[in-house]
Amino acid sequence: MVKWLGVAGLMFSTLTASPLVLSDPVRINGGEFEPPVLLDKERLSIEINSFMLDATPVTNQLFLDFVKSHPKWQRDNIAALFHDGNYLKHWPQNNAYPDGQADHPVTYVSWFAAREYCAAKGGRLPSLNEWEYASVQYRQQQNISDDDYARNLFAWYSQPKSDEQRVNVNATELSHMYDRVNEWVEDYQLLLTNGDDVDLLSGSCGDGARFLSSFTKANYATFFRYQSRSDYAPQSSTSTMGFRCAYDISSDTIASNGDQL
Amino acid sequence: MNNLLKPAAYVALVLSSALLVLAPTLAQDHSQHKSGHENHANHKNHTSMDAAKISHSSSVYQVDAHWITHKGEHMTLADLQGQPVIVSMIYGSCTTACPVLVNDAKRLYSSLSDEAKKQVKLVMVSFDNSRDTPKALADYVKQYNLNSDSWVFLHGEDQDIRTLATVLGVRYRKRPDGDFDHSNLITVLDKNGVIEHRVEGLGQPMDKAAKVVDTLIQQ
Amino acid sequence: MKSLSLSVISASILAAAASVSAPIAFADTELKHDSEYVIDGKVYGLPEAKVYREDYSGPAVVGDYLTQVPNLAKLDYEGNKTHNVRMDVFSQKVEVAPGVSYSAWTFGGSVPGPVLHVREGDRVIFKMKNRSDEEVTITKPVKNGSPFLQQVQANTYQNNQPVVNPMPHSMDFHSGTVAAEDKWRTISPGETIEFEWIANYAGTYMYHCGTSSVLMHTAMGQYGAVVVSPKDGYPTDADKEYVLVQSEHYLEEVGDGEFIYNHDAALNRQPSHVTFNGHVGALSDSPLRADEGDRVRLHVLNAGPSGTSSFHVIGAIFDRVWYEGDPRNEWYGMQTVLLGASNSATIDFIVPEEGIYKLVDHEFADAELGAAGALIAGPRKDK
Structure with missing residues (x-):
């Protein structure tokens, strides 16, 4: 389950000491999912199809490989429509990330850029429900209690910078869902509705309880993630927003997923 | 992976009209993408052509997606360059908000100057990739008697619909029953595809938007 | 005025x-x-x-x-x-x-x-x-x-x-x-x-x-x-005028003097600190100043986010209180003003003697968590 960068990739990745090994996306087995945040008045159980999800957020190295092969998405070339002026702001050059940060999640990427990267890999951004469904599985795998999840999530938001930003590029299971970056999802712009109308309060005045399937700490934390990310502009390129890609499962998925280089 | 299969036809289409511009890009792509599913990358790269054509970096026409009209014609948004455009997003099986939204666009159109009426395009983009086929959109046009050259209804791929909606500031969500929750928005684009004016909500006054379009026509 | x-x-x-x-x-x-x-x-x-x-x-x-x-x-x-x-x-x-x-x-x-x-x-x-x-x-x-x-x-x-x-x-x-x-x-x-x-x-x-x-x-x-x-001022003329903002903080230590927000405590209304002007020592390290006989005016805002304030000055009686600071909402002779989250009051009191006047949230659980300060009054000056 390991794939190697092509020759071109090796040439690009001169900053890394050894050939860069990238782990494959992990399979998220589908099933019933009851979203913790109610976007409709009725409580719904959703059927999630199986899909693949990157084990870790996309790294600087991977994103560099992408912009090298997609010049339109280089910092010097990106259209104003697709970013807020801070796109890849932390990179010292158009085609170089900061020294020693090959394995850090790429940040200062707009939602548009994240989607374009995933499309180039043969994937897409996960949907909000897919991401949260995977998040529940992750909590089970990692044995994270609901209380710890909520506590850590609010702690991360109140102080997102940690000294350790590297991700394990060899991860074989879901990693770093909460402790590195806030992640873009395809339908991140929340639309809270009330029948035909957009909800009048939209949960923006502390009225979160109306939108939770049950008022638990974990659900409240998840709602906070939904809501605060929903307030970003799709052009927003910030120091804490990153992403990972999802891939539909088809017969040849694993063999062909995204090896572009 | 449905969306990945689509571009091949389109690349062929573009090639026929812009072979000289596109060819170097494609050649370059092949040097970098060695196997597998690289074909989807090509549809991204046809935009290096569009990017040169689109003078405004913040133009909505930077969205390089490929759409099919209710008449079955293929197009990109960049094809709309040259005149002001009134754009909105709807879906055909919507019986509540969307007819009002289309009617709002109609009201805006009817309050325009004669000169503006001749030039302006009204572009209605469907949220509903699966049900709003070009044929279904043609039926819609017929049903609502919008069969003039000014009106264009567009069918697109889910990813591209999401991109355009996001660029315009339209929020939407597909409900499990197949219908859509969406914000109601009419946007006026200038001749270059840059957002000039937005009317949020249903049944809004259209005087200001009409004035904006009339002014754009004279520019 | x-x-x-x-x-x-x-x-x-x-x-x-x-x-x-x-x-x-x-x-x-x-x-x-x-x-x-x-x-x-x-x-x-x-x-x-x-x-x-x-x-x-x-x-x-x-x-x-x-x-x-x-x-x-x-x-x-x-x-x-x-x-x-x-x-x-x-x-x-x-x-x-x-x-x-x-x-x-x-x-x-x-x-x-x-x-x-x-x-x-x-x-x-x-x-x-x-x-x-x-x-x-x-x-x-x-x-x-x-x-x-x-x-x-x-x-x-x-x-x-x-x-x-x-x-x-x-x-x-x-x-x-x-x-x-x-x-x-x-x-x-x-x-x-x-x-x-x-x-x-x-x-x-x-x-x-x-x-x-x-x-x-x-x-x-x-x-x-x-x-x-107010466009026509308040009915009295203050010698000193200050602003005081009370609020709760919900913090927990995550190591070595580093604190972060504790959402659980915030939901449960269990503040780690309650302050005047954002620091437990804000009004004791730098107390408010006035002189004996002064009419002191305080604009007191309880920012919450969730608690109330029973604002009191030890040793003084509020001569006038304009609830929310609107001169039409006038009260007299109050010992304590109760402020819900985002309520305010503009308060006048006469400094009776030279000395130290403690400002407290008379909900003493809040005072113990930091909602206390001082006004130091110097000797009476000739008017």
Whole structure:
């Protein structure tokens, strides 16, 4: 389950000491999912199809490989429509990330850029429900209690910078869902509705309880993630927003997923 | 992976009209993408052509997606360059908000100057990739008697619909029953595809938007 | 401003004196935008907010009438005025108790944010850039900054240091009467919002971030006070005037003097600290000053986010209390004023003798957690 960068990739990745090994996306087995945040008045159980999800957020190295092969998405070339002026702001050059940060999640990427990267890999951004469904599985795998999840999530938001930003590029299971970056999802712009109308309060005045399937700490934390990310502009390129890609499962998925280089 | 299969036809289409511009890009792509599913990358790269054509970096026409009209014609948004455009997003099986939204666009159109009426395009983009086929959109046009050259209804791929909606500031969500929750928005684009004016909500006054379009026509 | 009758006389004298030059418009209902209209002398129908991106790295707080708590800028103009106010939103490490610092979300870099002082009927053109994804330093001298910045530099009691923590934010002025979904809308990091409001009502008002979760955003430090002085003043004439903002903090230690927000504690209303002006020692390290016989006026705002304040001054009785700071809401002879979250009161008391007067939240659980300060009174001066 390991794939190697092509020759071109090796040439690009001169900053890394050894050939860069990238782990494959992990399979998220589908099933019933009851979203913790109610976007409709009725409580719904959703059927999630199986899909693949990157084990870790996309790294600087991977994103560099992408912009090298997609010049339109280089910092010097990106259209104003697709970013807020801070796109890849932390990179010292158009085609170089900061020294020693090959394995850090790429940040200062707009939602548009994240989607374009995933499309180039043969994937897409996960949907909000897919991401949260995977998040529940992750909590089970990692044995994270609901209380710890909520506590850590609010702690991360109140102080997102940690000294350790590297991700394990060899991860074989879901990693770093909460402790590195806030992640873009395809339908991140929340639309809270009330029948035909957009909800009048939209949960923006502390009225979160109306939108939770049950008022638990974990659900409240998840709602906070939904809501605060929903307030970003799709052009927003910030120091804490990153992403990972999802891939539909088809017969040849694993063999062909995204090896572009 | 449905969306990945689509571009091949389109690349062929573009090639026929812009072979000289596109060819170097494609050649370059092949040097970098060695196997597998690289074909989807090509549809991204046809935009290096569009990017040169689109003078405004913040133009909505930077969205390089490929759409099919209710008449079955293929197009990109960049094809709309040259005149002001009134754009909105709807879906055909919507019986509540969307007819009002289309009617709002109609009201805006009817309050325009004669000169503006001749030039302006009204572009209605469907949220509903699966049900709003070009044929279904043609039926819609017929049903609502919008069969003039000014009106264009567009069918697109889910990813591209999401991109355009996001660029315009339209929020939407597909409900499990197949219908859509969406914000109601009419946007006026200038001749270059840059957002000039937005009317949020249903049944809004259209005087200001009409004035904006009339002014754009004279520019 | 003297007593009520005097102020009417003085206003007419001033008006007479000024009739040769510009007329003094105490109830300036001058309209600026086509959309505006007047009901009972108050202006409504302000234009839509603008949201845009600007290249700005200048002073984070701009405007002559913005101060650091407990100070209140003097209104050195007659009649009404249009204020151009900038208060950027960004993150800042602040200390709320000795050895207890956290990465706060702030307006202007302090908790609470700057005090804005205007007069009833004034127009405020407000601008705010979301600079939460950049380091903003407020402790170094800058040109064209507001008095607030100079005062923070002179008394950096929160030890303010820049930190980066990008978040969407918004500004909700309780002193404004507008469509909230327009003016109080949320902006992303890097965006600037600009809107106008008219100080239609006199009083002391809270401002805060209204972005979800409001509980978290306010508990993280995003609040402050606007003092709208009545156009004819209060019926009494104060010798000293101060602003005091009470709030709760919900912090937990995550190691070595590093504290972070504890959402669980915030939901359960179990504050780790309750402060006046953002630090348990704010008003004991730098107590308020007055002299025996002074009439002291306090504008007290309870910012919450969730608790009440039973504000009391040990050794004094409140001669007058104007609830919410509106001169029509006048009470007399009160020992304690109860303030719900975002309530305020303007309080006059006479300093009876030279000495130390402790200011407390008489809900003593709050006082024990820090809601206490002092006013030190010097000897009586000849009047």
